[in-house]
Amino acid sequence: MEAGASSGQEVxxxxxxxxxxxxxxxxxxxxxxxxxxxxxHQILRVAFGWQDMHLHRFEIRGREYGVHQEGGVFFDTNAHEALIGHLKLRRLERFTYEYDFGDLWVHDLRIEATLPLDPKRVYPVCIAGRRAAPPEDCGGPRAFMATRFDYTLIGESRSRQEFEDLLEDEVDDEEWAILRHYHPDRFDRRAVNRRLAALAAPSQER
Structure with missing residues (x-):
């Protein structure tokens, strides 16, 4: 089935x-x-583990969409009324989602297929994925890539002192609080889907 105008009976x-x-x-x-x-926006936030502390926007066929936040961008289209299935996106057509205009995390999205609704399944659902999204406020893609090795070392150490010995440098308390709970190669799809299940009720939309 080709991607195009979708109804609630399509996925x-x-x-x-x-x-x-x-x-x-x-x-x-x-x-x-x-x-x-x-x-x-909420689905992607949950799927990647973002905490919704920053501004965001979608760019779809040259038009910007998003939920207005104080001090942020105003959007011409009501994001609560714009349905993704009604935007007539073609299969494999790309659009983008930006989160945090400081660090600028850009997500490239493509519609891989349009499928029939499975009445036994709760939507939205994550069916696959790899690796953890970077920690909030780590400086953006370039900064994250520059320190990715440091994040990997945390998985090889059992204590702050052991980590600092592996890194051959000291870390402050705030950095250690982030590092000790983060590993770049970790992705828990079940945990993501438990959080996505909370978005299934219509009352959660607004």
């Missing part, structure tokens, strides 16, 4: 890849065609 299979990161950080998601752009 879009999306692949989201975080740009400028190697090896790739990505998620494959199933969302209903009647999912709003506002809801898609």
């Amino acid at each position: 879009l299979q999306l692949r989201a890849v975080l740009r400028s990161i190697s090896p790739l950080i990505w998620r494959r998601l199933l969302v209903r065609g009647d999912t709003s752009v506002a809801r898609l």
Whole structure:
């Protein structure tokens, strides 16, 4: 079935890849065609583990979409009313989602397929993915790539002192608090889907 105008009876299979990161950080998601752009922001936030502390926007066929936040961008289109399945995106057509205009995490999204709705399945759902998204406020793709080796070392150490010995440098308390809970190669799809399940109820949209 070709991607195009979708109804709530159709499901879009999306692949989201975080740009400028190697090896790739990505998620494959199933969302209903009647999912709003506002809801898609929340789905991506959960799928990648972002805490929704920063501004965001989508760019779809030259038009910007998003949920207005104080001090942020105003959007011409109501993101709660714009349904992703009604935007007539073609199969494999790319659009983008930007999160945090300071660090500028750009996610490239493509519709891989349009599928029939499975009444036994709860949507949205993450069906595949690899690696953890970078920690919030780490400086953006270039800064993350420059320190990715440091993040990997934390998985090889059992204490702060052992980590500092491996790094051959000291870390401050704030950096250690982030590092001790983070590993770049870790991705828990079940945990993501537990959080996505909270978005299934219509009352959660706004």
